[in-house]
Amino acid sequence: MKGIGVSPGIAIGRAFVIKKTEAKVSGVLLTSEAEISAEIAHFEDAVNKAVSDIESIKSDKHLSLQDEDLAILDTQIELLTDPQLNDDVLEKIKSDRKNSSDAVIEAIDAFVQMFEGMEDEYMRARAADIKDIGERLFKHLNAGSSSIETFPPDTIIIAEDISPSETITMDIAHVVGFATRAGSKTSHTAIIAKAKGIPAVVGCGWELGSITNDDLVILDGISGTVQINPTQEIIAAYTAKKDAYQQSAEKLKALKDQPAITTDGKKITLSANIGAADEFADVFEYGGEGVGLLRTELLFMNRDSFPTEDEQFEFYKNVALQSKGVPVIVRTIDIGGDKQLPYFNLPAELNPFLGYRAIRICLDRKELFITQLKAILRASVFGDLKIMFPMISNVQEIRSAKRVLAAAVDELLKEGVAFKPDIKVGIMIEIPSAAVMADILAKEVDFFSIGTNDLCQYTLAVDRMNEKISHLYDPFNPGVLRLISNVIEQRHKHNIHVGMCGEMASDPLATLLLLGMGLDDFSMSASAIPVIKDIILNHSIAEAKEIFRNTMQMDSSDEIIAYLQKHTA
Numbered sequence: 001m002k003g004i005g006v007s008p009g010i011a012i013g014r015a016f017v018i019k020k021t022e023a024k025v026s027g028v029l030l031t032s033e034a035e036i037s038a039e040i041a042h043f044e045d046a047v048n049k050a051v052s053d054i055e056s057i058k059s060d061k062h063l064s065l066q067d068e069d070l071a072i073l074d075t076q077i078e079l080l081t082d083p084q085l086n087d088d089v090l091e092k093i094k095s096d097r098k099n100s101s102d103a104v105i106e107a108i109d110a111f112v113q114m115f116e117g118m119e120d121e122y123m124r125a126r127a128a129d130i131k132d133i134g135e136r137l138f139k140h141l142n143a144g145s146s147s148i149e150t151f152p153p154d155t156i157i158i159a160e161d162i163s164p165s166e167t168i169t170m171d172i173a174h175v176v177g178f179a180t181r182a183g184s185k186t187s188h189t190a191i192i193a194k195a196k197g198i199p200a201v202v203g204c205g206w207e208l209g210s211i212t213n214d215d216l217v218i219l220d221g222i223s224g225t226v227q228i229n230p231t232q233e234i235i236a237a238y239t240a241k242k243d244a245y246q247q248s249a250e251k252l253k254a255l256k257d258q259p260a261i262t263t264d265g266k267k268i269t270l271s272a273n274i275g276a277a278d279e280f281a282d283v284f285e286y287g288g289e290g291v292g293l294l295r296t297e298l299l300f301m302n303r304d305s306f307p308t309e310d311e312q313f314e315f316y317k318n319v320a321l322q323s324k325g326v327p328v329i330v331r332t333i334d335i336g337g338d339k340q341l342p343y344f345n346l347p348a349e350l351n352p353f354l355g356y357r358a359i360r361i362c363l364d365r366k367e368l369f370i371t372q373l374k375a376i377l378r379a380s381v382f383g384d385l386k387i388m389f390p391m392i393s394n395v396q397e398i399r400s401a402k403r404v405l406a407a408a409v410d411e412l413l414k415e416g417v418a419f420k421p422d423i424k425v426g427i428m429i430e431i432p433s434a435a436v437m438a439d440i441l442a443k444e445v446d447f448f449s450i451g452t453n454d455l456c457q458y459t460l461a462v463d464r465m466n467e468k469i470s471h472l473y474d475p476f477n478p479g480v481l482r483l484i485s486n487v488i489e490q491r492h493k494h495n496i497h498v499g500m501c502g503e504m505a506s507d508p509l510a511t512l513l514l515l516g517m518g519l520d521d522f523s524m525s526a527s528a529i530p531v532i533k534d535i536i537l538n539h540s541i542a543e544a545k546e547i548f549r550n551t552m553q554m555d556s557s558d559e560i561i562a563y564l565q566k567h568t569a
């Protein structure tokens with residue numbers, strides 16, 4: 001069975017199949033005002049019970065919850081008490097005369113669809129939290145209860161998908177693997193499995209339904225395969241593979257405190273991409289030396305109005321305090337397009353990716369921009385924060401953004417509030433025009449960070465969300481590589497700092513090529529750092545340069561990928 005390997009490693013164990021009671025709309029309508037009042041009370045009671053469930057999970061000492069678990073639970077409490085969700089449910093009960101279960105199912109579905117339609121992968125994955133609270137509410141509305149599940153040793157969990165609170169309330173001491181029918185690389189199962197170091201394969205499809213309790217299962221989180229009741233030979237082969245994997249994982253973990261230096265002595269900086277302060281535990285666990293990208297969108301989500309300057313200040317200050325003094329690049333808000341905020345009613349657009357988004361909104365709605373910049377500046381006295389503007393396409397945008405920054409500085413001076421006056425300012429290079437004229441833009445800012453996720457979509461005219469054309473979304477396309485190389489070249493020509501925070505920075509196949517281009521600052525999800533560090537430690541810049549030179553002679557990504565596969569092994 002083939003799925004998506006999202007957490008590496010091999011697991012051999014017995015299946016435990018988790019079945020869910022399907023939440024189905026009954027269609028039963030309410031016929032009197034008394035029934036409506038009763039259903040409203042029933043819904044409010046379910047919300048209170050669901051919140052107190054989560055509070056008791058949070059305070060359960062046996063679960064030894066990590067900061068990231070607590071953050072998920074807090075998000076779920078916020079979602080449960082979200083005024084928009086509550087209003088939607090009450091409206092359906094009062095005006096449409098729906099019973100509370102149907103109203104909850106429909107309102108949750110609408111929320112899930114909204115999140116699933118967002119561009120940002122992290123936000124899309126939050127749809128799982130909404131489904132999770134929906135299931136919890138549904139259980140209470142239908143008088144069920146949730147309990148903590150325990151499993152026998154060497155259990156492999158087989159499920160439709162695993163909800164955020166399930167992974168937290170599961171006694172995972174005996175769980176050696178997860179296989180799910182649904183899910184993606186950024187789904188919650190993937191995030192938790194990776195954080196706990198448990199191999200996982202998601203998106204296995206309907207075939208997973210053929211597994212029954214106690215089947216012997218081999219799960220390979222690297223290749224994304226699941227085997228049911230394999231032969232003795234296969235079991236023996238995978239047992240050997242599992243031992244080899246464990247040895248290499250131990251070796252990689254031991255690299256944590258070792259600097260990433262090539263065999264010919266070049267130090268490379270490896271940083272992490274994060275969305276909130278509680279991710280610093282992972283950053284340091286995997287040996288991250290800083291944060292190359294703090295996506296600030298999370299701060300603006302799950303609320304019903306823009307955060308105030310003070311609220312934002314607290315968020316950035318917390319980031320600065322948790323950072324233990326390592327550099328942190330704070331990217332100003334990258335909303336718009338299909339990354340919508342429920343309270344910011346942007347009109348629908350024909351081409352949202354080419355539309356009103358990120359810096360374009362900030363320069364149009366300067367009051368929002370100045371609030372964020374003042375909050376970041378105020379927090380900058382607590383750590384080594386830098387400011388980065390996303391989606392820059394021309395020099396005027398940089399100059400305008402810097403004027404707003406100067407206005408923020410003026411306001412803080414007038415208010416007599418402390419801030420770091422010499423904060424470094426940089427831009428994302430993620431639009432082809434910016435990559436082509438990197439030499440011009442280099443004169444305007446302190447640093448560049450290459451955003452390959454958008455650079456690739458805009459250069460190739462391939463929507464990064466559209467599965468039908470995903471085979472065309474190709475960072476190894478020679479055209480994309482030439483743009484990236486042009487940006488990195490400016491490092492020496494214009495003495496500007498150049499990093500990369502797009503997904504390509506975490507692709508082991510791209511590491512030597514990027515080193516050969518002269519990149520010395522990579523930022524990626526924290527857990528990807530050890531693998532990239534291992535490649536750096538075992539190769540020289542001389543080798544990497546040769547790989548780069550040869551690659552640039554090739555005319556297709558097929559040839560480039562085959563060549564890189566041969567030379568990275």
Ligand code: PEP
Pocket residue numbers: 120293295334430450451452453454455501502503
């Ligand atoms: C990018 O475009 O490469 C990037 C890092 O930004 P995001 O994925 O948030 O658009």
Ligand code: MG
Pocket residue numbers: 430451453454
């Ligand atoms: Mg981007």
